[in-house]
Amino acid sequence: MNQSVIKALKILNLFSEETQELTLKEIATQSNLPKPTAYRLLQSLEEMGYIIGHDGRYSLGLKLLELGHLVSHQLDLRQLAKPLMTNLAQSINEAVHLVVLHGDHATYIEKVESRRALRLYTKVGKSAPLYKGSGPKLLLAHLPQTEQMRVLPDESLIEEVEQIRQQGYAMSVGEQDLDTTGLSYPIYNHSGNVVAALTVSGLSSHFEGDHLTFIKVETKKTADEISRCLGYAKKEGHS
Incomplete structure (x- = not known):
């Protein structure tokens, strides 16, 4: 299994109806990832439209819609x-x-x-x-x-x-x-x-x-x- 893909999907799974925005620190903590790794994955997800980053907070992107x-x-x-x-x-x-x-x-x-x-x-x-x-x-x-x-x-x-x-x-x-x-x-x-x-x-x-x-x-x-x-x-x- 591709571990990078699994980690990226793990990040996407952190979001829910109750949790629509998260900070980098929250994402890293909840996904058990080092901050640099979480940030790198977030950048890739954002580039592909799966995540939107704004003022240090992240939410799901329109690609998922x-x-x-x-x-x-x-x-x-x-x-x-x-x-x-x-x-x-x-x-x-x-x-x-x-x-x-x-x-x-x-x-x-x-x-x-x-x-x-x-x-x-x-x-x-x-x-x-x-x-x-x-x-x-x-x-x-x-x-x-x-x-x-x-x-x-x-x-x-x-x-x-x-x-x-x-x-x-x-x-x-x-x-x-x-x-x-x-x-x-x-x-x-x-x-x-x-x-x-x-x-x-x-x-x-x-x-x-x-x-x-x-x-x-x-x-x-x-x-x-x-x-x-x-x-x-x-x-x-x-x-």
């Missing part, structure tokens, strides 16, 4: 989407995932299993590059082009990403797991921004013919319903 808002948003999204994801999984009998953008990667923040005996191993918290899999690629397709160019390892993928944006969904075969197919549709928030991908996945043999058509229809319907619950009003030009 930003991170808290992101966590709160993801929790709200999960709670809202979970019942609809469960209905979709029961309807199509495939695994259903909720995927969000997290830096230069996509993170799976919710999952509902299928009823099949053979299940895909995709755990909540899994991270994937934005150019690998239907969910990550869908999120990538809705980023500004400058961001796409920055994370794409191969310019030959630009055309595929643009096609995903135009057609309104992404489909991948064998990109994350052998013999599996993923299908993803966008989830929009009240501002019309894509905030997540609703992804269904299973053995590629299940994603064929009439059943594939059924999966597409049901998945899009569910993604649209989650978007509606987030306050999205469909605009002309969005599929």
Whole structure:
């Protein structure tokens, strides 16, 4: 474990509703750190926006508010989407995932299993590059082009990403797991921004013919319903 990180987090944990400001001496004493070490850590935390120092006293910075808002948003999204994801999984009998953008990667923040005996191993918290899999690629397709160019390892993928944006969904075969197919549709928030991908996945043999058509229809319907619950009003030009 990185001891410097642990010490810095220890300092952050000193603050609470009852203790919103602390002096350097109080921080050093309560965290059992030498004053120079506590000061050095406070300087680093302040530089990153996690701590604000003023007139010899320290309080939590706005960066934590930003991170808290992101966590709160993801929790709200999960709670809202979970019942609809469960209905979709029961309807199509495939695994259903909720995927969000997290830096230069996509993170799976919710999952509902299928009823099949053979299940895909995709755990909540899994991270994937934005150019690998239907969910990550869908999120990538809705980023500004400058961001796409920055994370794409191969310019030959630009055309595929643009096609995903135009057609309104992404489909991948064998990109994350052998013999599996993923299908993803966008989830929009009240501002019309894509905030997540609703992804269904299973053995590629299940994603064929009439059943594939059924999966597409049901998945899009569910993604649209989650978007509606987030306050999205469909605009002309969005599929």
